[in-house]
Amino acid sequence: MTDMEQPEDIQNQTEETEAAEGSPTVEEQLETALAERDENQNRFLRSQAELDNTRKRHQRELAELRQYAAAPFVQAMLPALDNLKRAVEAAENADNVSDLKQGVEMVAKQILDVFAQHNVKAIEAVGQPFDPNRHEALQQMPSEEYPPMTVIQELEQGFILNDRVVRPSKVIVSSGPAGN
Amino acid sequence: MTDMEQPEDIQNQTEETEAAEGSPTVEEQLETALAERDENQNRFLRSQAELDNTRKRHQRELAELRQYAAAPFVQAMLPALDNLKRAVEAAENADNVSDLKQGVEMVAKQILDVFAQHNVKAIEAVGQPFDPNRHEALQQMPSEEYPPMTVIQELEQGFILNDRVVRPSKVIVSSGPAGN
Numbered sequence: 001m002t003d004m005e006q007p008e009d010i011q012n013q014t015e016e017t018e019a020a021e022g023s024p025t026v027e028e029q030l031e032t033a034l035a036e037r038d039e040n041q042n043r044f045l046r047s048q049a050e051l052d053n054t055r056k057r058h059q060r061e062l063a064e065l066r067q068y069a070a071a072p073f074v075q076a077m078l079p080a081l082d083n084l085k086r087a088v089e090a091a092e093n094a095d096n097v098s099d100l101k102q103g104v105e106m107v108a109k110q111i112l113d114v115f116a117q118h119n120v121k122a123i124e125a126v127g128q129p130f131d132p133n134r135h136e137a138l139q140q141m142p143s144e145e146y147p148p149m150t151v152i153q154e155l156e157q158g159f160i161l162n163d164r165v166v167r168p169s170k171v172i173v174s175s176g177p178a179g180n
Numbered sequence: 181m182t183d184m185e186q187p188e189d190i191q192n193q194t195e196e197t198e199a200a201e202g203s204p205t206v207e208e209q210l211e212t213a214l215a216e217r218d219e220n221q222n223r224f225l226r227s228q229a230e231l232d233n234t235r236k237r238h239q240r241e242l243a244e245l246r247q248y249a250a251a252p253f254v255q256a257m258l259p260a261l262d263n264l265k266r267a268v269e270a271a272e273n274a275d276n277v278s279d280l281k282q283g284v285e286m287v288a289k290q291i292l293d294v295f296a297q298h299n300v301k302a303i304e305a306v307g308q309p310f311d312p313n314r315h316e317a318l319q320q321m322p323s324e325e326y327p328p329m330t331v332i333q334e335l336e337q338g339f340i341l342n343d344r345v346v347r348p349s350k351v352i353v354s355s356g357p358a359g360n
Contacts, residue, residue: 026206033213040220047227054231062224067299067342071251074328074339075298075346077257077291082336084264084288089279096276108264111257119247120254122237133208156262162247164231166255 027101073118080110124159125151125169134158136168140176150174249311253298260290295339303338305349314338316348322358330354 064105087103108159115121124135130137130149138155148153151171204212267283295301303314310317310329318335326332331351338349 027209030206030210030213032209033217037213037220039215039225040217044220044224044227047231047327051227051231054234054238058234058239061242062245065245065249068344069245070253070272070298071344071346072296073250073253073342074341076293078339081291082285082289088284088288091277091281097280100280100284101271104280108261108268111261111264115254118250120255120261126262159258161251161254162267164248164251166251167258180274
């Protein structure tokens with residue numbers, strides 16, 4: 001009986017861990033499992049190293065982008081600056097205020113064009129409902145023309161970059177007809 | 181002999197895989213190794229997921245930064261634009277070219293100040309050795325004053341952002357004394 005028990009026991013273990021005949025022994029399975037465990041550990045470590053490198057590269061890229069982000073905008077602004085200097089130089093030799101004025105107006109328009117090319121746009125103000133997210137009310141005044149809480153005058157132009165306010169418009173807001 | 185071989189064999193295996201008495205059996209070791217293998221696999225998969233998320237977040241951050249990178253520079257430029265408009269408005273009511281000229285010169289200086297605050301600086305030109313990385317030679321001219329390959333005149337001002345050329349200076353370069 002004891003002679004028979006041993007083989008039976010082994011037979012049972014073999015059936016538990018082996019799917020088919022010719023399948024690996026427990027020792028072989030252990031060897032495989034240890035190799036897989038080590039391989040998985042290595043894959044984990046390589047992945048962690050890659051994560052680390054990715055984060056470092058990310059930081060470098062962000063720093064570089066921040067440092068040079070303004071370059072295209074600066075570059076686009078330079079011709080306006082050139083024209084401003086030219087307008088002043090031309091005025092040296094002329095006593096005509098209207099020529100200089102015209103030159104300067106063109107530069108102002110040029111700057112607004114550069115803004116537009118970089119998705120910077122003036123905020124609509126006069127006639128618009130007062131919007132505290134885009135307008136800064138400096139004053140409220142009666143108005144026959146505009147309903148209450150409508151912008152009636154723009155004191156300083158505001159601008160948005162894409163959907164973000166760069167500077168709100170400084171405005172005067174209607175308090176409705178003076179009689180009310 | 182066959183009766184004795186079996187126990188001996190088992191004894192040997194036990195010695196091979198166990199370091200001390202009370203140490204785990206091969207089956208227990210297999211169980212541990214499989215658990216560790218699976219745990220390492222999970223750590224690897226979590227690390228890969230984190231790497232994936234990090235890369236996606238990175239892309240979002242870069243896109244956002246690119247989209248809004250010019251905002252501080254635009255914001256800093258706005259007062260110069262305001263002043264330009266004010267100078268023109270003031271000129272409407274005055275016929276004095278020198279007031280407008282002075283106003284416009286101040287705006288040009290204000291723009292250069294904003295540039296400087298954002299690490300944008302004019303490239304030195306006149307009197308400097310010609311540097312093809314920063315200067316663009318439009319012409320070469322004899323000069324008694326400057327040695328050959330020296331910038332003798334700046335036709336258009338160049339600018340650098342940090343150490344990167346935004347626009348090279350357009351210059352005339354000395355070819356040495358006319359007699360040579």
